[in-house]
Amino acid sequence: MRRVALALVLPAAMLAVWHGSPKVGAQSAPAASMAAYREPAARLIGAALADTAAWTRLAELTDTFGHRLAGSKALEDAIGWALAEMRRDGLENVRGEKVMVPHWVRGRESAELVSPVRHPLVMLGLGNSVGTPPDGLEAEAVVVGSFDDLAARGEALKGKIVVYNVPWTNYGETVRYRSAGASRAAAYGAVAILLRSVGQPGLRTPHTGALSYAPDQPQIPAAAITNEDADRLQRLQDRGQKLVVRLAMDARMLPDAESANVIGEIAGREHPEEVVVLGCHFDSWDVGTGATDDGGGCIASWEAVRLMKKLGLRPRRTVRAVLFTNEENGLRGGLAYRDQHAAELANHILMVETDGGVFRPLGFGFSGNDAARATVKSVASLLSGIGAARIGASGGGADIGPSVQAGKVPSMSLDVDGSLYFTIHHTPADTIDKIEPTDIARCVAALAVMGYVVADLPARLGQ
């Protein structure tokens, strides 16, 4: 990706904010109360855009530790580094909160079309998949285009490898084949599945991701292949050719391992017990370096709190960065946070998740009552100078989900330009070169302003 120097020239609209209305006393009407926040918002935005600190820290994380799958030494080393760096930054109440996580390991793996022509298939085993027998397995492969197609073939799939060739539409629709495809095929006696990658067309790049086995079906190995190879298998089958595929996977699940959610705060000056959470997940898949999914979200959330501290902007309530562990193949971090903070959830006034990449920010998705929505719309207006003033119909995230549900907490997600996200999602190409320093700096600015102002408003959000 093109690398641009960080633009220090502020957009005109932002300068208007900077030199905007003089500071006035906080008032209850949302529009009026925002005037008091123009100056701190401009300071936070200015500090975020002043250098490449966020991008540089993300580069250090991803270059030093690489990918960070739950159970890996890399994740635990990265967690230790984050705790030490947060303390060095002067964040408060920095701690790791213990979470037991699944420990899946990929091992060696390969797939090959052996008939009617030999052709190595670029593949990635799906997370949580079982392996094949040690020598691999070889079987006739049948390409299907949908679960209906699968059901129509029924018992004819016994002993076969099912290849799901379902073109990308959107994540929600297509990911069902990754999650449930193995068990659905096992129900008809299939011995393994291959899956057209769940992602936008790329350059012969496989996308991994978790599957979940149904408790009442045999567990069969599952792997993603590239769009290009899935199309080739489809064309061969359409010409009446019989396909034979060989699959070998060492994948296995080890006993649960110890990990931690990482927490760092700026404590509230009036209501420290009331909390705004800026959340993300620190684990990643075991390919690429988890820069977009979700190292960037974590560094941006952490930087937002660091800037408040650096600028001496201590809000009325606490702003807490939470780097959740094990989102990808277990969600144990999000579940543990809900349980460990159950008594506190009623005092969580907003939970924000950044897990859509740290590309050019557009605003936030928001779920909450109408009064809260009106307030966050006003807060977002402080971000018009960086083009991030939009408040979308709904917002949330996987990690904050359990707490949001249990505590009925208003929730938000940072919305960004998502055009590249599902090209690199869960692939070896999830590396920092896809991220522009100016984009992540703007994400930091958006999170810092939203987090600070909501935490500082005289009235609690939604009341």
Ligand SMILES: [Zn+2]
């Ligand atoms: Zn993610």
